[in-house]
Amino acid sequence: MTRVVVIGAGHNGLVSAVHLAAAGLDTQVLEHAPRPGGAxxxxxxxxxxxVHDDHAAFVPxxxxxxxxxxxxxxxxxLTWITPATAMAHPFDDGTAIALHRDVAATASSLGAAGAGWSEAMAQLLPRASTLVETILAPLPPVRGSLVLAASLRRDGLDWARRMLGSVEALGLELFDGDRRATAWLSGSAQHSGLPPSTAGSGAFGLLLQVLGHSHGWPVPQGGMGSLSAALVARAEREGARVRCDAPVARILTRGRRVVGVRLASGEEIAADAVLSTLSALPLSRMLEPGALPGRLExxxxxxxxxxxxxxxxxxxSGPVPWTAPEAREAAVVHVAGTLTELGAAAHxxxxxxxxxxxxxxVGQQSLFDRTRAPEGRHTLYVYAHVPARYDEEDAEVVDRIEAQLERFAPGVAERVLARAARAPRETEAENPSMVGGDLGGGTLELDQQLIFRPAPELARYRTPLRGLYVAGASTHPGGAVHGMSGRGAARALLRDRRVRPWRTPR
Structure with missing residues (x-):
């Protein structure tokens, strides 16, 4: 029987384990942390x-x-909870623009800019599933692209141009120069870490907003750990084994092929194939120098x-006292202020x-999921994009973040019962794949996308080293909790072993 080692029990590793084990391969998942889940x-x-989500939270x-x-x-x-109001973006005057599941309610929140949004959604929403599946599809995404081109016709070129450009340019075009509405759209692009004036950020902002209408911004009841627990249960039901506290130190090779892995403890595990979900730099450090061609290395x-x-x-002790009423009922609040402020912070x-x-x-999971906190109490999830290294003390970072919260929710400090802070270096220490605290597996600028994520030789999940396959946030289609690279890498391995891939029963 073919023996496969999967490195990493994040969602991509667990998705791949389901496919490999279901196809009859002897599949073992090795996780460095004391529990599965990763991000x-x-x-x-x-x-x-x-109960706090450690990394990913709202996962459309x-x-x-x-x-x-x-x-x-x-x-x-697994049970999903989908709030009716996905997101709110408050401003200093006590107002906010909200992203509702309902397009008409969102257009009303946008005011005069709502007509542009309604027109855009009339074109895109009927094609939302095709759009998402095309973006996530293995390269090249021929079928989805042809379907979109045929259905959008001449408008398709306009949307391609807008999505390749910056979210700032996209917003100003859609909303006829309205900077408040553009700030609202650009806040969603900030999940990617790209400044709003950066080429390619348009796709991220637009896609998240479209998903807010078509699928909502859901959370798993009980926390993101519930999603991981369901994936582990699914993998183990197919016969995979998940082993935690098992950090891999080296991928072992002989000649030009993989023969197994060595753990930090010194234990060696033989394997016919290894599927890694690590991001690019940690993966390179697990290989002997020269194991990959020089340019790829x-x-x-x-x-x-x-x-x-x-x-x-x-x-x-209670919900956040936002000045803007819309923020009090939103799953996510983008605390960024004006478009100028948002851009200044990102740059x-x-x-x-x-x-x-x-x-x-800012995530307000406990407003919708009462399993997250004791009766009458609440959790609050907050993160800011900062450099991986900075000169200031961590306490200064906390002060600046809390000043932003107090600016839009005066009195929130009085409701704090306890606080836990985690700097980027601590995130990397907990999960070495998140280099510098980057949850996305590498910057999402255009030269690190599509076939360049991370390199043309790896874009379809195989490597030049026989028996080594790659998945995870550093591979196409990038970060976010979608499992596509885990599935893609497993299917590539099965095809190479001439094993019939597992498919969903119809």
């Missing part, structure tokens, strides 16, 4: 009974992704990572400077 985990970081790509849908994780006990070692996430988790981080007014992504 899809949750924990009681502040006080007992307060998960419910939209074919790779996740086909696993039918609801059969493993240099590409992995010089892979550029983006800004890191400085994370704050709070246990609160400062990209330059290696700590932003004076960081742009924040």
């Amino acid at each position: 899809t985990s949750s924990s009681e970081r502040t006080l007992p009974g307060f 790509m998960t419910v939209a992704s074919p790779a996740m849908r086909e696993l039918e994780l609801e059969r493993e006990g 240099r590409r992995l070692r010089s892979w550029r990572y983006g800004t890191g996430a400085f994370k704050l988790d709070y246990a609160l 400062a981080g990209a330059r290696g400077e700590l932003p004076e007014r960081p742009a924040l992504v």
